[in-house]
Amino acid sequence: MLVTGGLGFIGSNLARRLADAGADVLVLDALQPNGGANRVNLRDFESKLRFREADLRRAEEYEELLPGHEVVFNLAGQVSHIDSMTDPVSDLGANVHAQIVLLEACRRHLAQAKVVFASTRQIYGRPVRFPVDETHPLRPVDVNGINKMAAEEYHSLYHRVYGMRTVSLRLTNTFGPRMRIKDARNTFLGLWIRRAVEDGVFEVWGGRQKRDLTYVEDAVDAFLAAGALEPATGRVFNIGGIPPVTLAELAQQLVEVSGRGRYETKEFPPEFRRIDIGDYFADDRLFRSLTGWAPRFSLREGLKQTVAFYQEYLTDYV
């Protein structure tokens, strides 16, 4: 099993689960400074899996390691929306260039493997109907969304043209242990959690936007289910999870669960408002019906686990 972006948030949780289940796991990660990668995420798993630092744009750094893997869990990417606007070229490198080189390398060395790609609800842009199903038009509102859309299309294309066994999961806001909480680059919720654990103040912008969330263990379940899905025909699936809440309700629950911190409601800063998507919640019935996947964690339970983790390991993540 190969996990790209395996030092990152969801990638590391997935790699740990796979290794715990006895799989032979190879983690590739470029350790981009502003990304989700954190060596701490796999510190206690060094003897249970293999790690190679590699920039996916340079196939020569990793292609000899490809043969033999049954599944490529492809979670490498740059996730910050605002960074994609201030540095669109870096986002293109991480989210598009890296992906086409990886797919080409897999086509040459690992043509039979399943490839499960971590896509994102960001490619829908500002939804025009709810809940958002997979037929909703794609109208990304930032460079990150455009680039992730292109990468997802590559995965579907490589099935249609080359018969590669690809599946893409359009993830929504995912949270849990090992997410980046140093700042809001992973998601706004990362910084909220940090502030709550530090007993500080966090800002809720707007507050009335509705979002669904996925606890990371449920996201890991979804990747495993996608890795077992047959046939794998380039299809794309929404992954939702916890029923939608407003950001104000989410902030309130976080404060209650942590028993610390408080929040202030603020107007949306202009540079964020222009790339904000408003409400989002997914219709993920297609994936549920085909795989039997269903979330196991409530919002409260997910937040409880997350807060407990950062209370113990805060210094590793700030």
Added chain:
Amino acid sequence: MLVTGGLGFIGSNLARRLADAGADVLVLDALQPNGGANRVNLRDFESKLRFREADLRRAEEYEELLPGHEVVFNLAGQVSHIDSMTDPVSDLGANVHAQIVLLEACRRHLAQAKVVFASTRQIYGRPVRFPVDETHPLRPVDVNGINKMAAEEYHSLYHRVYGMRTVSLRLTNTFGPRMRIKDARNTFLGLWIRRAVEDGVFEVWGGRQKRDLTYVEDAVDAFLAAGALEPATGRVFNIGGIPPVTLAELAQQLVEVSGRGRYETKEFPPEFRRIDIGDYFADDRLFRSLTGWAPRFSLREGLKQTVAFYQEYLTDYV
């Protein structure tokens, strides 16, 4: 007036028209070896316009030349579908990386200019309804289509986020003087024209596919109309032109008009069939109604002009 890709097929015809009308024209072109650029295309216009060889990915090569232009006619790009499959990274560089760097440079140095982007019907993929209007789903069938889709989305995004005055034209098969005829990289029709002028044999793959075509002077008219369109709000428009014909009918007319050459009907080679889009013809009423644009050339007249051009200048293009 700035014309990127201005040594290429449509770009050079546009640059010539602008210069003939007395405009101050700067042409940028990277002179990619397998692209449409040909120094011959502007050989007789060297005193009438300025040219800078520049790779759009390197803003430092051209950004000091940007201020002052009223319109950027943005025709730079890699157009070969099959090359995009055999070398997807180069296609990404030319069609996406170059575009985001250019847009960023325009945002910094030329925020008020109109930017008219040469998009393509390729981003629709294999159409599911006819004629294809701008609301047709985007489902590109090759890497080139995915990359052009991303670049078009950047142009619309830069209007929504930064207020830049962008317009995109989704072109269909365009033909005429100064197209690449050395091989089929520009379009299949380029090679057909070469063979007809050489009194040789060309291959028609399939032959029943319907396509609309645009004669290059009509395409130039469309770019000029788009350059004058107000307001420019990131919108996208189909450009069609000549009513659809089957490829067999097109081949027959070419042979008749040129009075030379002949064709053979062949099965589609597998590596092309898997990225073929089948029929395509555009509904371009939206652009016609907003600008008054309409094609002036019939298929026969366009072919006649084209054949006459290559009878005179064949050695410059083969």
